[in-house]
Amino acid sequence: MLLREVEYAKPASVAEALTILAGSAGARALAGGQTLINVMKARAASPDVLVDLNGLDDLKGIELGADGTLTIGAMATYTDVVGSAEARARPILGEVCSQIADVQVRNRGTIGGNVCSNDPTNHLPPLMAAIGAQFTIASQSGERTVAAAEFFLGVYLTAAGPGELLTKITIPAGKHDGFAAVTLGADGTCIANAAASLNGSLRVALGCVDAVPIVVQPSSSDEASVREAVRGVGLAPPADVHASSEYRAHLAEVLAVRAARQAAERS
Numbered sequence: 001m002l003l004r005e006v007e008y009a010k011p012a013s014v015a016e017a018l019t020i021l022a023g024s025a026g027a028r029a030l031a032g033g034q035t036l037i038n039v040m041k042a043r044a045a046s047p048d049v050l051v052d053l054n055g056l057d058d059l060k061g062i063e064l065g066a067d068g069t070l071t072i073g074a075m076a077t078y079t080d081v082v083g084s085a086e087a088r089a090r091p092i093l094g095e096v097c098s099q100i101a102d103v104q105v106r107n108r109g110t111i112g113g114n115v116c117s118n119d120p121t122n123h124l125p126p127l128m129a130a131i132g133a134q135f136t137i138a139s140q141s142g143e144r145t146v147a148a149a150e151f152f153l154g155v156y157l158t159a160a161g162p163g164e165l166l167t168k169i170t171i172p173a174g175k176h177d178g179f180a181a182v183t184l185g186a187d188g189t190c191i192a193n194a195a196a197s198l199n200g201s202l203r204v205a206l207g208c209v210d211a212v213p214i215v216v217q218p219s220s221s222d223e224a225s226v227r228e229a230v231r232g233v234g235l236a237p238p239a240d241v242h243a244s245s246e247y248r249a250h251l252a253e254v255l256a257v258r259a260a261r262q263a264a265e266r267s
Contacts, residue, residue: 003037003040003041004040004043004046006040006046006047006048006049006050007048007049007050008049008050008052009027009049009050009051009052010051010052010054010055011051011052011053011055011056012055013056013058014056014058014059014138014165014167017029017051017053017056017165018138018139018140018163018164018165019140020049020051021051021162021163021164021165022139022140022163024048024049025048025162026046026047026048026049027047027048027049027050027051027162028045028047028049028050028051029051029053029116029165030050030051030052030053030054031053031054031074031075031109031110031112031113031116032077032105032108032109032110032113033108033113034101034105034108034109034113035113035114035117035119036050036113036117039156053074053075053165054075056075058073058167059073059074059075059076059112059167059168060073060075060076060080061073061076062076062080062081062084062086062087063086064086064089067173068089068172068173068174069170069171069172069173070086070087070089070090070093070170070171070173071168071169071170071171072087072093072111072168072169072171073111073112073167073168074110074111074112074113074116074165074166074167074168074169075110075111075112076110076111076112077106077107077108077109077110077111078097078098078100078105078106078107078109078110078111078114079097079103079106079107081093081094081097081111082094082097082098082106089173090131090171090173090174090175090177091175091177092127092131092177092178092179092195093127093171095179096123096124096127096179096195097111097123097124099123099179099181099183100114100123101187101188102187111124111169112166112169115128115135115151115152115158115166115169116158116160116166117156118152118153118154118155118156118157118158118212119155119156119189120155120207120208120209120210120211120212121189121190121191121207121208122189122190122207123179123181123190123193123207125152125205125207125212125213126193126194126195126205126206126207126213127177127179127195127205128148128151128169128171128213129148129149129152129195129203129205129213129215130177130195130196130197130203130204130205130213130215130259131171131172131174131177131195131197131199131203132147132148132171132172132197132203133147133148133169133170133171134146134147134148134169134170134171135147135148135151135159135160135166135168135169135170136166136167136168136169136170137159137160137164137165137166137167138164138165138166138167139163139164139165140163143167145170146159148213149215152212152213153212154211154212155211157211172199173199174197174199175199175266176197176198176199176263176264176266177195177196177197177198177199177262177263177266178195178196178198178258178259178260178261178262178263178264178266179193179194179195179196179259179262180193180194180255180256180258180259180262181193181194181207181255182251182255184242190207190208191208191242191243191248191251192206192207192208192209192237192243192248192251192252192255193206193207193208193255194206194207194252194255194256194258194259195207195259196221196256196259196260196262196263197263198221198260198263198264198266201217202217202218202219202220202221202226202260202263203215203216203217204216204217204218204226204229204230204256204259204260206230206235206252206255206256208237208248208252209235209237209248209249209252210235210237214233214235216229216230216232216233216256217229218260221260221261221263221264223257223261226253226256226257226260227253227256227257229256230252230253230256231253235248235249235252236249237249237252
């Protein structure tokens with residue numbers, strides 16, 4: 001289906017982008033467009049103005065702090081992360097980004113676009129929840145920082161509201177992480193996924209089982225503890241043509257165990 005007529009703006013600065021976004025309730029930021037354009041084609045969304053962020057180099061950087069903290073600009077692509085020497089400080093990021101779709105999508109799709117779309121089948125929301133990412137959101141009135149636990153609010157809904165823009169994601173130091181998924185084909189979207197971080201206490205985030213990632217904290221990384229923690233949250237995943245609710249709940253347990261095992265085995 002063809003897109004309906006829409007205005008287009010390509011700001012030269014973050015400040016200009018925020019001005020345009022604040023000036024119209026129907027303005028939407030355009031990152032890689034891998035989700036938004038398809039949603040528009042399906043007429044599930046009809047923005048009045050597309051604000052193209054691709055010319056904003058300030059949103060594309062990947063920086064590594066002296067303490068191991070990693071800062072990723074919202075417009076960094078999956079390919080940027082995979083190839084970044086700095087991002088290798090948290091190896092799971094490149095590993096997961098390299099699993100997303102195909103090379104064409106990875107060259108266009110952005111980190112910020114993935115988390116801001118908050119499609120429950122996406123790879124990155126549960127990973128960000130597990131590793132304790134912090135999200136910097138800008139508006140004309142200033143900046144605020146939101147933890148992953150408060151960032152994901154619902155399907156296609158995050159803490160970045162109208163007139164606001166996700167500018168960067170800050171990720172603490174750590175290497176003991178894992179990720180496991182069952183996808184539609186080798187490069188397809190996830191039927192279920194799980195991310196784990198064992199940098200301190202174990203945190204496991206389950207994807208595709210609710211509108212937002214579900215975080216559990218098993219007492220240890222052994223299989224029995226992880227399964228008990230997953231069962232304890234009483235999952236009731238949605239059913240669709242790809243999986244029943246019961247099958248998704250079963251996958252959540254299996255993938256949580258796999259992700260936790262990976263995290264525990266990282267040296």
